[in-house]
Amino acid sequence: MASQKQLGDTDQRHPTMIESHKRLDRMRDEIIRLGLERNVLELELYGYTILENVKPLAFFDELRETILRLGEEDRAAGKRIPLSGPKGSSYLVAWLLARGRIFEEAVMAEKPLALITYLMGESCQISSNHGHVRCEGDPPQGMHTDSPMVPEPIPAASVASNMMWVMDDFSLESGATLVIPGSHKRQNNPSPGAIKQAIPMEAKKGSVAVFNGNLWHSAGARTMPGERVGMTVYFNRMYVRPQEDLNSVISDEVVVRNPPRFAHLIGRNNPYPAKDFGFFNAKGASYFGRTTDPRG
Numbered sequence: 001m002a003s004q005k006q007l008g009d010t011d012q013r014h015p016t017m018i019e020s021h022k023r024l025d026r027m028r029d030e031i032i033r034l035g036l037e038r039n040v041l042e043l044e045l046y047g048y049t050i051l052e053n054v055k056p057l058a059f060f061d062e063l064r065e066t067i068l069r070l071g072e073e074d075r076a077a078g079k080r081i082p083l084s085g086p087k088g089s090s091y092l093v094a095w096l097l098a099r100g101r102i103f104e105e106a107v108m109a110e111k112p113l114a115l116i117t118y119l120m121g122e123s124c125q126i127s128s129n130h131g132h133v134r135c136e137g138d139p140p141q142g143m144h145t146d147s148p149m150v151p152e153p154i155p156a157a158s159v160a161s162n163m164m165w166v167m168d169d170f171s172l173e174s175g176a177t178l179v180i181p182g183s184h185k186r187q188n189n190p191s192p193g194a195i196k197q198a199i200p201m202e203a204k205k206g207s208v209a210v211f212n213g214n215l216w217h218s219a220g221a222r223t224m225p226g227e228r229v230g231m232t233v234y235f236n237r238m239y240v241r242p243q244e245d246l247n248s249v250i251s252d253e254v255v256v257r258n259p260p261r262f263a264h265l266i267g268r269n270n271p272y273p274a275k276d277f278g279f280f281n282a283k284g285a286s287y288f289g290r291t292t293d294p295r296g
């Protein structure tokens with residue numbers, strides 16, 4: 001970023017503005033260090049991008065097994081969450097980040113997190129961490145953006161964005177997520193029949209797709225035997241309420257065994273809601289300041 005040298009020795013910028021410029025510098029440095037320039041371009045043009053080699057394939061196998069095991073536990077406990085109505089077979093496995101150490105490793109994986117940070121700034125937080133098990137025979141999900149409850153026009157700087165971890169090859173037949181490239185620019189919700197314009201987000205097992213929450217998308221129908229396991233890590237701005245109150249169920253022990261950003265991501269540092277009749281949580285106050293960038 002341009003230095004202040006041309007203005008003389010005194011930096012005239014407000015301290016919070018200096019901080020926000022440093023955040024931009026960190027974001028740029030991280031994108032370049034990780035070689036993600038092409039992915040940033042794809043996020044701009046299409047609203048989504050696919051990363052490969054984020055973790056070894058064995059990591060994806062373990063994620064898959066763990067999600068299916070937890071889904072089985074939910075079923076046995078009568079708590080399974082159906083995704084295609086009571087007669088469908090597809091289901092959601094929720095609260096994953098609080099249900100196994102492997103999920104802590106996944107959410108901190110540096111490449112997808114750098115792209116989410118590019119979309120949403122370093123102040124963003126995790127809204128939920130879900131397994132999406134799609135089974136043969138269920139209809140596709142309705143097209144949507146991942147900005148529910150946000151009135152149109154949905155802000156161009158997205159209020160939410162998502163990662164989709166791919167545990168089984170994504171294809172039209174396997175039930176890949178369907179997307180309409182470029183629709184993230186429209187800042188509204190999909191029109192009826194939009195699904196006809198969608199394409200499958202093809203991706204190999206072991207990939208992680210990152211997409212702008214403003215992108216029109218849906219889970220596709222699986223037309224081949226078996227099940228497709230995907231995992232979302234869904235992020236929102238720190239001023240948005242998360243889907244899952246992960247902060248209330250994740251212990252301090254889990255927080256300290258992870259990098260410092262983990263605490264922020266789960267909402268530990270959020271200034272709100274104030275606790276114990278206080279005003280706000282001071283740890284989150286660093287993001288109160290001025291910024292010129294919509295990422296915050």
Ligand SMILES: O=C(O)CCC(=O)C(=O)O
Nearest residue numbers: 132176177218219220230
């Ligand atoms: O499972 C998928 O492919 C997408 C799921 C999705 O978009 C959602 O639940 O919001």
Ligand SMILES: [Fe+2]
Nearest residue numbers: 144145146217
């Ligand atoms: Fe979605």
